[in-house]
Amino acid sequence: MKLSQRLSHLQAMVDGPYQHIWDCCCDHGLLGAALLRQEAATNVHFVDIIPGIMQSLQGKLERFFPPTTGASRWQVHCMDVAKLPLADYPSETPHLVIIAGVGGELTGELVxxxxxxxxxLGQEIEFLLCPVHHTYQLRERLDILRLRYFDERLISENKRCYxxxxxxxxxxxxxTAIGDNLWSQAPFELQQAYLRRLLKHYHQVIRGSKQEQKPLLERAISDYQAQLDLLSA
Known part of the structure; x- marks a missing residue:
């Protein structure tokens, strides 16, 4: 099955080869399967918590990627993503953990x-992330965790921005709080539409927010408005 534009962009950002790639919240495993074909890793792990989906995925992987030398290049894990069994797969090179398609707050908790x-474990690890919303909160969480970025991109698919x-x-x-490189790479019209959508969202959210949430929301509005003003200058 052909990858969506969003998954294709994620695949292009995988600068392997890695020893272990974890395709988390993998749903039907399309991205992980594409990375298997690409031979982006020695082992690709598919992780989701829904048993039915994982059983179906197991059957498809056995059909399309059967073991060729007695050892499989993939594993299926039906489990909570927060509890990845990293200790079972020690590596001298970084693991790559991909988390896509869930909210920014949950993504931050999982990371x-x-x-x-x-x-x-003393294990180096990298993350490739594509949250569906709340990226401002996620970026703040990543900064607190002392993470830094290799690459960041802004894309559009089915009238949604990611x-x-x-x-x-x-x-x-x-x-940074709202990103850096992604504004220099994305088309002007996409940047403008995304910023206006974010500002509309945060103005709506802040009206019904709790007092302790307001400082972060006010910072988000201020930062996104400043970026929009810069674009419009």
Missing amino acids: SAIQQRADA ELLHVARRGERPI
Whole structure:
């Protein structure tokens, strides 16, 4: 099956080869399967918590990617993404963990839990992230975790905008509140539409927010408005 534009962009951002890639919240496993074909990793792990989906995926992988030398290049894990069994797969090179298609707040919680497990093992780890919303909150969480970015992109698919981030402790640049490189790469019309959509969203959210949430929301509105003003100058 052909990859969506969003998954194709994520595939293009995988600068392997890695020893282990974890396709988390993988749903039907399309991205992980594409990375298997690409031979982007020695082992590709498919992770989701829904048993029915994982059983179906297991059958498809056995059909299209059968073991050729007695050892499979893929594993299926039906489990909580926050509890990845990194200890079972030690590696001298970084693992790549891909988390796409879930909200920014949940993405931040998962990254925090996985990074904590990796730190306890002394295992280097990288993350390739594509949240569906709340990227401002996610970026703040990533900065607190002392992660830095290798690459970030802004794309559009089916009239929705997505931020894609490749981050790690050993990343090359600091993570900023609203992004840096993604504004210089995306088309002007896409940037403008995305910023206006974000501002509309945060203005709506802040009206019904709790007092302790307002400072972050006010910062988000201020930062996104400043970027829109810069574009319009």
